[in-house]
Amino acid sequence: MPRTPSPSVVVVGPASWNQLVVLDRLPEPVPHMQFALADTSTLGGTSAGKALHLAGLDVDTVLHALVADDDPGDRVRAALRAGAVPVREHPSERTERHLNLMTEAGERVSLYLATPSSPDSGIVDAIEDAVRAAELAVIDLSEVGAALVERRLRLGGETPIWTDLHDYDGASAFHEPFVRTAEVVFMNDDATDDPWALMQSCLDRGPRLAVCTLGVRGAIALTAAGERASTPAHPADVVDTNGAGDAFFAGFLAATLRGASLDERLDAGARQAVVALESAHLHPSVG
Numbered sequence: 188m189p190r191t192p193s194p195s196v197v198v199v200g201p202a203s204w205n206q207l208v209v210l211d212r213l214p215e216p217v218p219h220m221q222f223a224l225a226d227t228s229t230l231g232g233t234s235a236g237k238a239l240h241l242a243g244l245d246v247d248t249v250l251h252a253l254v255a256d257d258d259p260g261d262r263v264r265a266a267l268r269a270g271a272v273p274v275r276e277h278p279s280e281r282t283e284r285h286l287n288l289m290t291e292a293g294e295r296v297s298l299y300l301a302t303p304s305s306p307d308s309g310i311v312d313a314i315e316d317a318v319r320a321a322e323l324a325v326i327d328l329s330e331v332g333a334a335l336v337e338r339r340l341r342l343g344g345e346t347p348i349w350t351d352l353h354d355y356d357g358a359s360a361f362h363e364p365f366v367r368t369a370e371v372v373f374m375n376d377d378a379t380d381d382p383w384a385l386m387q388s389c390l391d392r393g394p395r396l397a398v399c400t401l402g403v404r405g406a407i408a409l410t411a412a413g414e415r416a417s418t419p420a421h422p423a424d425v426v427d428t429n430g431a432g433d434a435f436f437a438g439f440l441a442a443t444l445r446g447a448s449l450d451e452r453l454d455a456g457a458r459q460a461v462v463a464l465e466s467a468h469l470h471p472s473v474g
């Protein structure tokens with residue numbers, strides 16, 4: 188039976204090559220040595236994670252990312268190909284690389300070893316055109332994402348924008364244009380004791396829906412009309428927590444495109460998070 192085409196989604200932001208080192212505890216900031224429990228190299232980057240899960244859910248998705256013509260770039264390309272993610276690459280002098288110090292409980296220190304070169308205006312123009320042509324755009328925190336949301340604030344535009352503020356503290360200047368541009372904002376509760384207040388402070392600046400993931404405690408959502416909803420986490424045999432937030436985002440977005448209710452969308456997010464949690468990679472298709 189022919190599949191109904193899903194709306195076209197553009198995802199803009201980081202795709203990186205990451206080295207993950209698993210430790211029994213995060214290192215104290217004093218000179219010492221520690222033995223690693225495990226280490227591995229794999230595809231990283233929050234936009235790569237979202238695009239992999241959206242593609243896995245049959246959402247018509249194109250990832251726009253800055254990837255260099257270097258060895259990490261080749262690895263990123265190969266991993267995205269394995270995940271069947273359509274990619275529009277934009278040139279960079281370096282491919283993004285992170286060193287992730289992890290514990291088995293999912294704590295993470297992320298050291299940025301390389302970041303992409305600054306996108307020139309031609310790159311921003313090309314991605315802006317793609318955003319305008321899409322039915323929905325996910326713009327992740329990144330230099331190119333910041334250029335896009337600043338243009339959007341100045342020039343306007345119709346395509347609904349979703350963004351992921353990660354461990355937003357409610358005040359960072361870098362996040363501000365993302366909050367003000369987005370229709371839907373995601374975040375986690377790493378930097379707040381009051382996620383409802385954090386979500387409300389975002390909604391006060393424009394979005395119509397805020398979602399906050401709470402790790403093993405599940406996730407909550409608040410609409411601009413004041414509706415509250417929540418979901419527990421689904422049971423998971425956790426292998427690696429990287430990318431759980433991206434998977435949740437993709438599950439929630441795919442359910443939104445199907446016209447699901449808010450409770451169903453939260454449940455779909457929690458269900459999709461398990462796919463990332465039970466994989467050593469952002470998505471099982473990569474490994």
Ligand SMILES: Nc1ncnc2c1ncn2[C@@H]1O[C@H](COP(=O)(O)OP(=O)(O)OP(=O)(O)O)[C@@H](O)[C@H]1O
Binds near residue numbers: 460
């Ligand atoms: N240990 C766990 N067991 C079951 N589900 C979990 C666990 N950790 C996370 N989840 C699920 O994944 C979702 C997202 O997790 P979390 O809030 O940690 O995202 P995040 O901090 O954005 O993650 P990341 O940055 O690693 O992608 C949660 O809402 C929950 O549904």
Ligand SMILES: O=C(O)C[C@@H](O)[C@H](O)C(=O)CO
Binds near residue numbers: 230287432469
């Ligand atoms: O912040 C990091 O270094 C980890 C990310 O690259 C990770 O792969 C990710 O963002 C997935 O959500």
